[in-house]
Amino acid sequence: MIYGVPQGSCLGPLLFLIYINDLTNASQNSHFVLFADDTNIFVVAKCRAELYRKANAILNLVHRYMMANKLHINTGKSCYIEFSKRQNTVSTDDSNHSSNDFQLYINELPLERVESTKFLGVTIDKNLNWDVHRTKLVKKLATSSGILSRIKDSIPEELHKDLYHTLFESHLTYGITVWGGASESKLDPLFKAQKKCIRIMFGDKEAYLNKFKTCARTRSFDEQRLGHEFYKKEHTKPLFNKHSIMNVHNLYLYHCINDVFKILKFRTPISLFSLFDLSSRTGKETYALTPKPSESYIYRAGTIWNIVRQKLAVSEFTTTTSHIKSSIKNIILNTQKLGESTDWNNLLNNLSQAHKNTAIK
Numbered sequence: 001m002i003y004g005v006p007q008g009s010c011l012g013p014l015l016f017l018i019y020i021n022d023l024t025n026a027s028q029n030s031h032f033v034l035f036a037d038d039t040n041i042f043v044v045a046k047c048r049a050e051l052y053r054k055a056n057a058i059l060n061l062v063h064r065y066m067m068a069n070k071l072h073i074n075t076g077k078s079c080y081i082e083f084s085k086r087q088n089t090v091s092t093d094d095s096n097h098s099s100n101d102f103q104l105y106i107n108e109l110p111l112e113r114v115e116s117t118k119f120l121g122v123t124i125d126k127n128l129n130w131d132v133h134r135t136k137l138v139k140k141l142a143t144s145s146g147i148l149s150r151i152k153d154s155i156p157e158e159l160h161k162d163l164y165h166t167l168f169e170s171h172l173t174y175g176i177t178v179w180g181g182a183s184e185s186k187l188d189p190l191f192k193a194q195k196k197c198i199r200i201m202f203g204d205k206e207a208y209l210n211k212f213k214t215c216a217r218t219r220s221f222d223e224q225r226l227g228h229e230f231y232k233k234e235h236t237k238p239l240f241n242k243h244s245i246m247n248v249h250n251l252y253l254y255h256c257i258n259d260v261f262k263i264l265k266f267r268t269p270i271s272l273f274s275l276f277d278l279s280s281r282t283g284k285e286t287y288a289l290t291p292k293p294s295e296s297y298i299y300r301a302g303t304i305w306n307i308v309r310q311k312l313a314v315s316e317f318t319t320t321t322s323h324i325k326s327s328i329k330n331i332i333l334n335t336q337k338l339g340e341s342t343d344w345n346n347l348l349n350n351l352s353q354a355h356k357n358t359a360i361k
Contacts (some may be wrong), residue, residue, distance in 0.1 A: 130179035180252030
């Protein structure tokens with residue numbers, strides 16, 4: 001072997017990272033995001049024509065870097081997305097350019113333009129509204145529910161909750177702090193998928209199967225009529241409360257609060273910590289100064305943290321992470337238990353309402 005290292009070797013990944021560490025120096029007019037062999041290049045420009053000229057120039061430099069270092073880019077697995085604040089990316093200035101001017105190339109081979117792509121387990125779309133990711137997540141959760149339905153009877157009942165967390169909730173909570181800050185209507189398909197899984201894992205299976213025993217030899221004629229009770233589904237809130245499981249709305253709050261606390265306490269990652277602006281007033285060192293209202297993560301996470309920090313009585317960041325996790329989990333689960341079996345209480349709404357009532361008094 002003249003070049004490279006044996007596949008599967010222990011030092012292979014480390015040597016590869018060292019080898020391509022200077023790839024970011026190929027161009028100073030873009031931002032590189034590298035994760036193992038997955039490289040992403042972000043290019044910003046004022047108009048589409050300038051954007052594509054700039055991007056093609058950068059890709060040409062990257063190709064030259066690859067050739068100099070005896071590396072190869074798989075153009076079949078490469079693609080690009082054009083992000084824009086406008087719904088229609090075509091402007092009047094684009095009429096003077098041909099379609100070939102709005103195409104990216106690597107070594108004269110055209111790259112595929114896509115509306116969405118998967119990046120580290122999260123599907124990113126051109127509008128950055130996470131609708132595509134949530135749609136795909138619903139299908140993945142349905143698959144997980146089917147797997148759990150087939151294997152649950154072969155697993156001891158005391159392990160069912162561990163199965164749920166491992167094969168279902170792990171998918172539901174992945175990246176939830178990014179895409180979970182959406183309206184209830186957008187989260188409703190995920191909530192329905194979660195309730196279906198809860199019925200499968202912890203519901204009354206005998207009562208469910210008993211509905212379909214409509215044979216004349218097992219039921220009287222009057223009991224064979226399929227009325228409202230036959231189509232009525234089992235309430236899942238008692239199951240959530242019995243097994244101390246949070247719904248998708250509260251899971252978003254739980255992970256968002258914990259992530260913000262760790263970012264502000266440990267100041268890592270520094271790229272996110274630098275976006276938060278903490279108050280300098282005495283007694284409010286843990287208060288985050290939020291930017292103007294928007295759909296951004298910093299505004300949503302900062303607003304949630306400011307409301308919850310009062311309930312947690314966090315005046316400084318000396319509190320341990322484990323204490324914050326257990327405290328916020330207990331608060332969320334106790335809030336979720338309030339109300340009737342059909343009412344789902346949201347921690348953030350309850351705290352906001354309590355804060356407003358205190359202010360009025």
